[in-house]
Amino acid sequence: MSRSPLIEASELLEQIKQGKGKLLVADCRYALTDPFAGCKAYEQGHIPGAVYVDLGELLSAPTTGMNGRH
Numbered sequence: 001m002s003r004s005p006l007i008e009a010s011e012l013l014e015q016i017k018q019g020k021g022k023l024l025v026a027d028c029r030y031a032l033t034d035p036f037a038g039c040k041a042y043e044q045g046h047i048p049g050a051v052y053v054d055l056g057e058l059l060s061a062p063t064t065g066m067n068g069r070h
Helices: 009-016 037-044
Strands: none
Touching: none
């Protein structure tokens, strides 16, 4: 059985405290009404060591008129 890459906040906190394992925390906050909102929120505060990943630029496909981007 494979383990999900998603964990509870309490488990993340424990892993950060213990310096356990290799973690990659991606902050993907996004608001359809303000494409810069996620980056602004990240700059105001984020989980220690987290990286910001722009959902609209890096995690979305181009629109074709027949698909959803996100």
